Amino acid sequence: MNTSLKIYLTSFLILILFAPVAHAKNTPDKPFTVIIDPGHGGKDPGAVFKQIKEKDIVLNIGLKLGQYIKENLPDVKVVYTRDKDVFVPLHRRADIANKSKADLFISLHANYCGTPAITGTETFVLGLHRTEENLEVAKKENAVILMEDDYSSTYQGFDPNSSESYIMFEMVQDEHLTQSIDVAAAIQGQFKNRAGRKDRGVKQAGFLVLRRTSMPSVLVEAGFLSNNGEANYMKSSTGQSHLASAIYRAVRDYKKAIDNKSNYKLVAQTTQELAQETIKQPETPPTPTVKTSNTDIFFSIQLAASGKKLATAPYNFKGLKEVQRKQVQSIYKYYYGKTSSFESIKQLRNQVKSLYPDAFIVAFEGEKPISINKALRKLKP
Structure with missing residues (x-):
């Protein structure tokens, strides 16, 4: 069997494995549900700058975000994939969202790169990367599966460090892409206008956690830990509050648009x-x-x-x-x-x-x- 055919078959099998489970639409008896997914945790620190760990930053932002939603949107149900410093397998995070029949999934992360001068926030939706930079971000976040037991079987041989594994995302047709983009754009707008952060835009890349969810889903990179100033901002209580408030406002506006059945x-x-x-x-x-x-x-x-x-x-x-x-x-x-x-x-x-x-x-x-x-x-x- 030639290499191209092997890659195609592997991609097809992964695509089937990662196919999202359909979930019910909102009803009067079902509250609008938001999943807050602080990335990494426990044995997985995520990106680290000096003594600042990504897992701690995103957990604090996530808890603040949940509190803002509960205080200001009492008709919205908040579900955390983790609310303390524990390791949660990537596939389990998506399972929590799907079993909750959630309406929105927000995965929280902090970025890191080899150029300390780079700063800013960016929000991703599911899709094939259009630049090598986006691919590297996806590789970094997907690499968490290497810490899971029997990850090769769970993810059907997907290698987060191999560019060839990402071919499968070319075949992805996300039913919730438009809504995901709406949420991502709203978050980026609030980061810029509410929190005063540099807007690096809405982007696409192949994140496994987004592929397995069956609702509008985004992955937020709240800033670069590789930049000293931005790392200290994200570590501070004020910075975390501003970032959480910005995301909350985007959620509020998105829900309002859904409730009003806003037209383009x-x-x-x-x-x-x-x-x-x-x-x-x-x-x-x-x-x-x-x-x-x-x-x-x-x-x-x-x-x-x-x-x-x-x-x-x-x-x-x-x-x-x-x-x-x-x-x-x-x-x-x-x-x-x-x-x-x-x-x-x-x-x-x-x-x-x-x-x-x-x-x-x-x-x-x-x-x-x-x-x-x-x-x-x-x-x-």
Whole structure:
């Protein structure tokens, strides 16, 4: 059996193993449930800087976050994957979320890299990494499975340190991707505006803990322990409170949007906005592919999501023309291209990934976002 076939078969088996379990929707008898997942714990310290340990920081942030939710959102149920310094296997964390029939899963972590000058927060959703940097973050967080007993059998031979193991995430079609992105963008917006942190954006990567959950899920990197100033900030009670408060506000806004059944609305561009900035455009920007059909289903590319309202002129998007902006509550999303052909949108993504490495494909039915998997099913002849 050749190497490519082995990799494909291994990826297929892992994909089946990690397939999430369906859970019931909210009912009047079922409260909105949030899972708070402080990463690492017990024998797994996570990243360490001097005497500052990731496991301690994220536990404190998680406990504060839970307290804010309980105090201000009494109709929301909070469930912790751990509320003390204990080791919880990665697969067990997802099991807790699925058995709780949770509505939102938030995994808390702190980052570390070899460049001490790097700072900022970033929030991940499930998907194939678009940059080597994102892959390295996923490898670091997934490596916790090496501390579990019989991890090779549990995860069907998945090697967190092998780039080839991450091929399986190319086949992932997350039914909750749109909601996960909404939550991630809201968290990043609050980190920037509430906590005054550097916003490194919403990103995608192959995190096993997110793959096994069956609800909107995000993984938060609250800062870099490798940076002395940021490490001390995350260690401080004030810093932990600010970070927890920012995440709480994002949860509050997300739940409000769910409760109000908020609709996406295209925002018109004004002449005043067009005059806000003047940035030189690239000489040869890609041209969006537009292919229409008799269906309301189409694909597009999400370039960015942020709390900042930008004019959709080329100077704001590295020369790209015909960018569209859509608003959900306080979050603005920026899309490029529109086609009912999945092959065409994949080609367009390849054209723009040098400008936006973290850009990814999304699907809509009319103005309503739907999963790519659902769109492909509906487009079948």
